[in-house]
Amino acid sequence: MAAVLRILVANPNATQAITDACLALARVAASPGTEITGWTNHDGPAVVDSFHGDYSAGRPLVRGLRTLTPAPDAVVLAGFGNYGTAAVKEALDIPVVSMAEAAMSLAVPLCHRFAIVTTVPRMIAYTQDLVDELGFAARCAAVRAVALPPLDGPQRPDASVAADVAAEVERLRRDTGADLVILGGARLSPCAAALRRLTAVPVLEPVACGVQVAEALVRLGLRQSKAGKYATPPLPWEAYGS
Amino acid sequence: MAAVLRILVANPNATQAITDACLALARVAASPGTEITGWTNHDGPAVVDSFHGDYSAGRPLVRGLRTLTPAPDAVVLAGFGNYGTAAVKEALDIPVVSMAEAAMSLAVPLCHRFAIVTTVPRMIAYTQDLVDELGFAARCAAVRAVALPPLDGPQRPDASVAADVAAEVERLRRDTGADLVILGGARLSPCAAALRRLTAVPVLEPVACGVQVAEALVRLGLRQSKAGKYATPPLPWEAYGS
Amino acid sequence: MAAVLRILVANPNATQAITDACLALARVAASPGTEITGWTNHDGPAVVDSFHGDYSAGRPLVRGLRTLTPAPDAVVLAGFGNYGTAAVKEALDIPVVSMAEAAMSLAVPLCHRFAIVTTVPRMIAYTQDLVDELGFAARCAAVRAVALPPLDGPQRPDASVAADVAAEVERLRRDTGADLVILGGARLSPCAAALRRLTAVPVLEPVACGVQVAEALVRLGLRQSKAGKYATPPLPWEAYGS
Amino acid sequence: MAAVLRILVANPNATQAITDACLALARVAASPGTEITGWTNHDGPAVVDSFHGDYSAGRPLVRGLRTLTPAPDAVVLAGFGNYGTAAVKEALDIPVVSMAEAAMSLAVPLCHRFAIVTTVPRMIAYTQDLVDELGFAARCAAVRAVALPPLDGPQRPDASVAADVAAEVERLRRDTGADLVILGGARLSPCAAALRRLTAVPVLEPVACGVQVAEALVRLGLRQSKAGKYATPPLPWEAYGS
Amino acid sequence: MAAVLRILVANPNATQAITDACLALARVAASPGTEITGWTNHDGPAVVDSFHGDYSAGRPLVRGLRTLTPAPDAVVLAGFGNYGTAAVKEALDIPVVSMAEAAMSLAVPLCHRFAIVTTVPRMIAYTQDLVDELGFAARCAAVRAVALPPLDGPQRPDASVAADVAAEVERLRRDTGADLVILGGARLSPCAAALRRLTAVPVLEPVACGVQVAEALVRLGLRQSKAGKYATPPLPWEAYGS
Amino acid sequence: MAAVLRILVANPNATQAITDACLALARVAASPGTEITGWTNHDGPAVVDSFHGDYSAGRPLVRGLRTLTPAPDAVVLAGFGNYGTAAVKEALDIPVVSMAEAAMSLAVPLCHRFAIVTTVPRMIAYTQDLVDELGFAARCAAVRAVALPPLDGPQRPDASVAADVAAEVERLRRDTGADLVILGGARLSPCAAALRRLTAVPVLEPVACGVQVAEALVRLGLRQSKAGKYATPPLPWEAYGS
Numbered sequence A, B, C, D, E, F: 001m002a003a004v005l006r007i008l009v010a011n012p013n014a015t016q017a018i019t020d021a022c023l024a025l026a027r028v029a030a031s032p033g034t035e036i037t038g039w040t041n042h043d044g045p046a047v048v049d050s051f052h053g054d055y056s057a058g059r060p061l062v063r064g065l066r067t068l069t070p071a072p073d074a075v076v077l078a079g080f081g082n083y084g085t086a087a088v089k090e091a092l093d094i095p096v097v098s099m100a101e102a103a104m105s106l107a108v109p110l111c112h113r114f115a116i117v118t119t120v121p122r123m124i125a126y127t128q129d130l131v132d133e134l135g136f137a138a139r140c141a142a143v144r145a146v147a148l149p150p151l152d153g154p155q156r157p158d159a160s161v162a163a164d165v166a167a168e169v170e171r172l173r174r175d176t177g178a179d180l181v182i183l184g185g186a187r188l189s190p191c192a193a194a195l196r197r198l199t200a201v202p203v204l205e206p207v208a209c210g211v212q213v214a215e216a217l218v219r220l221g222l223r224q225s226k227a228g229k230y231a232t233p234p235l236p237w238e239a240y241g242s
Helices: A016-029 A051-066 A085-091 A099-110 A123-134 A158-176 A189-196 A206-220 B016-029 B051-066 B085-091 B099-110 B123-134 B158-176 B189-196 B206-220 C016-029 C051-066 C085-091 C099-110 C123-134 C158-176 C189-196 C206-220 D016-029 D051-066 D085-091 D099-110 D123-134 D158-176 D189-196 D206-219 E016-029 E051-066 E085-091 E099-110 E123-134 E158-176 E189-196 E206-220 F016-029 F051-066 F085-091 F099-110 F123-134 F158-176 F189-196 F206-220
Strands: A005-011 A034-040 A074-077 A096-098 A114-118 A140-145 A180-183 B005-011 B034-040 B074-077 B096-098 B114-118 B140-145 B180-183 C005-011 C034-040 C074-077 C096-098 C114-118 C140-145 C180-183 D005-011 D034-040 D074-077 D096-098 D114-118 D140-145 D180-183 E005-011 E034-040 E074-077 E096-098 E114-118 E140-145 E180-183 F005-011 F034-040 F074-077 F096-098 F114-118 F140-145 F180-183
Touching (some): A005 A016, A051 A085, A051 B085, A074 A085, A074 A206, A085 B051, A099 A180, A099 A206, A099 F099, A114 A123, A189 A206, B005 B016, B016 B034, B016 B189, B016 B206, B034 B206, B051 B085, B074 B085, B074 B099, B085 B096, B096 B206, B099 B180, B099 B206, B099 C096, B099 C099, B099 C206, B114 B123, B114 B158, B123 B140, B140 B158, B158 B180, B158 B189, B180 B189, B189 B206, B206 C099, C005 C051, C005 C206, C016 C034, C016 C189, C016 C206, C051 C085, C051 D051, C074 C085, C074 C099, C074 C206, C085 C096, C085 D051, C096 C099, C096 C206, C099 C180, C123 C140, C123 D123, C158 C189, C180 C189, D005 D051, D005 D206, D016 D034, D016 D189, D074 D085, D074 D099, D074 D206, D085 D096, D096 D099, D099 D123, D099 E096, D099 E099, D114 D123, D158 D180, D158 D189, D180 D189, D189 D206, D206 E099, D206 E206, E005 E051, E016 E034, E016 E206, E034 E206, E051 F051, E051 F085, E074 E099, E099 E180, E099 E206, E114 E123, E158 E180, E158 E189, E189 E206, F016 F189, F016 F206, F051 F085, F085 F096, F096 F099, F096 F206, F099 F123, F099 F180, F114 F123, F114 F158, F140 F158, F158 F180, F158 F189, F180 F189, F189 F206
Parallel strands (some): A114 A140, B005 B034, B005 B074, B114 B180, C005 C034, C074 C096, C114 C140, C114 C180, D005 D034, D074 D096, D114 D140, E005 E074, E114 E180, F114 F180
């Protein structure tokens, strides 16, 4: 194990403010001796708010992360989505974990069924697909949304967002029996602390989960399997497009 | 219904020879009065042979198809995969169908359980994920692979590939009860005719399926739902990256 | 491909008025050069409104279709149900598709999850079984019902039925996230045009879907697999009952 | 509870020899005080060997059982299939159980995962559909077939059939971990006793299971729910065909 | 078949009043010639109201039942849960059936989808897990709860409990289409008769179901498979703890 | 976060040698600053080799862990099974994770589908149930077994066990496409290092996974939800048995 454990928190979108917010959460979540650095997907979309946003993110994300020097010990992908997570795992030889994978993985030992709250109704379908792809459908009670304002206008205070999420959590408990909530979007992550004061169910903030799972994988000497799905792509990098 | 029905066959990868082969198959499959044009994703990967290839394809695919003038009546995505199919559906207001969706949809009324034969072992996991995402797992008996040579070297004759696929089909029938086979890759499509002479099970060649499903959607006045998952992305196009 | 493509629209029930309504929808949906003929299951039930209706339909349906001369190029079974669809596929050597199969198959590329609206509450369970049998459960958000009057009394105007379905569609969107609706019964098909003016989600009218899928199968030279489930029954026809 | 409990064993096919064999098994399985009578579907198919056979059986089966006088206390449908089981449940007000339902229901408390052995390869798909429809897929390890000779030729001795089934059971144990076998066809039922001497796994003979489950339902005062799927069909009987 | 069939009804908890109530129900449900005896798990928990209650019950349950002399012909485990059912099946050579298994097995031929009503909200998750473990998820529409008072205080009259369950059943029918209800706890069993007067859906009282299924297994000469999951534990009994 | 993080590794069985082996693995896996202590379930079974072993373990496990003073920061349950994991979570207010949960959770971001190798064929069914209960069935390719000698006789060297597991892993890759292996039993854990030298797929040793997941939960301030399934049992402890 390295004396210092270096984790890169990679924001799949181009919005520096989101990277900064994730970085702050990541540093609080990191163990002593872990060094967190941030990375922003400057050629990516302003936000991953659609499948188009998702695919706009993935290509520059892989390219950017593949050529980072020096490589960190692990990468946390700090967006609650897909946006080429598997492609990053193929391209890198170090452990890569998305914050969605990390949050759902850690939810399993903690609850009967978790709910995910996302940031906008149109991302419910996107998030349901994500849950299915990761194989967690049996443990996910529901995906719901609260409404956040557009990214380029004035933002709501964390306490106000937290109140909306808390109300949704109570509806989820009553309707579905969910007993844990995952914040399904980096834009919701900052309200986690306020939300915890408003609800009795555990609140999983995925950036923090991602950091802890990444640390765990490094300490265990594990990374994604290179003996199957995540093997290095067969062609030279330039064959995948300029 | 337009007097002439114009279908664009879009190859998600950058290899013109694959576009040409798909175009030939598409023209044979088209109804009288349908006009087929081809499009190659020149900024995409040489081939979609991995998740990295998939995400390398999606971003330029959307950009290229979004700005085509004049727009065709429908688009067939001529690769057996995902590579941003949902993003294309968001971006366009005309019907978009991938050849994988078309082939699996048409397989449903024709068989008990279909098998998919893909071009290389590492794409089995990729293809299984695709089947799951589309919701066809209950009807898919298995995904198997035959081995094709690299794209940049000499290619095997269709008859030789067909013989390998036919042998795999017999194994699939015996092992899994599959009673229909889908060719799971544009590179396998040209061997369909030869394969049909070697096996008793129906052989679905997905380019042809894509053309026919696209025609059907146009004639029925249908396109992907804009009332949910496939609504136009919320931000201006330039917000998704240069 | 035949110069003229001949599709038989077979109504599994004995009510000529339903055959006529389906025939009208089918002719509008057909491609130029397709010739549509109708067939009524005169020894079948007045309507397939139960499992008893379903099994009452299947036996004379097979017998009637098996002995038609000359055989058409394909058969569309114009009832939203099962009623021996597999038996017809066994008995015939031409492509056979039920309108339920066709509608669900075409829904896949168009939506996240579809809803089905049927004609009477007791058919919800029947239709859920149908969705499961066809393997579309992962893509079906819900089955709901509106109430149609008995077939032998005065019928409601299409606009009135459409208004009820539209209201149900809004509830389905809110409750389940469904973003496409399939009309789950031949009696609902005539209200499709009126319904489309009342809702933003795509409306699939299954008779039209059946015609287009049948045309596609004929053009592609495909029919149900005779190498498994749909092989010709082993005994002489008379061994299956007078 | 009636002093004497009267169970009708209804053979969905027209072959009296199968009725007689089922009747013999049923009488051995019945409790003291239960009276078993047999019924043959004389207008049905010689054997339910296909979906065509299935639908040929269902219509005369319902008609015949609906008008039996006096009605028995319960009906056991003595074929391993569907052939209109739900239609019979709709039509009758007494408990109706198919031998397939009974066998799978009783298998649940006895094993980890059961296997079904059917009589001919083409019935594997049919039987898999049946398992799915009944909701037992999670408990069914596999469906396999042994080959029986045609019904109209010389039959194999029970011991010979039993030896084939026993060999298949050993393969199933090794390949799938199945730890119980259900004989999936009335023609296999007579070999149950011989088979039990050849294998360590429990052998469920479905006619006997059907009799015991039917008795249980009568003693418990239960029948199929008339508050949903199995409500009496809405139209007069003559509306379902002559 | 034994002249007298002896069934032991084993209460997994330590509350004699529950044993007595189950015994009364079991005797009414038993066939003539069946002799019912009761057994109380005196070293078990007062009630199985949690996973802790479940695991507190299982160990003394196995020990107590394993050493009973003389052994009965079959055992019915009279609690609606798991509490080591599989361990009892391993330990005994006679048929063992839990009342939850029996009720769900008998529900299959009687309904489209059953609902389970349990006694306290916290047991909903526990009961959902049970349904999943037994493989009945495809047939279970929902698990809901009514609220019973603590066991050590005054109890509500059966009619009052029945009224609450009946109201819940109506909600279940409307919300989920459930058309049969299973009483999911021994404490609810005594209200079955009152409930039947208040609802049109069949009411399954699991103690009675357990008795009838146990009788059926004995008459059929069946018991849990000893060729797999339920084989006798490999070590001497004393190796499993004092 | 506590300056020192104290993790208890609790062996559900009574065999001190297994506790010691787990303790050694746990200490290697722990982060600097984590203090590992061991605990043996002295009133439990010699080994959890059956459902009887499982239920023999659970009751004393809860009792022993509930009364430990001072409580650690988290508990890792060091057996690859169930044995009352949920009951421990109910009883304790600190995070509790079983090594099976931890290993499967960490496998998700690392592979397409994992395989589990257990220690004896009879535990395959037990382990399949465990995978289903935890909701990981969609990600588990297969459960297989190698054969270990009885615990009370001479043990095989780690290298020899590792060779057997490696051979099984190759079969799993070929048959099922599994690309990661989890060692499904504490007795297999010591061979992990040797196995890693023999196979290209990642090897998850669950004790180590448990320690890292437990650390992560403590650092994140998380524990099992007390707002549902894992709420403290409702009765006084003594009500659950002496």
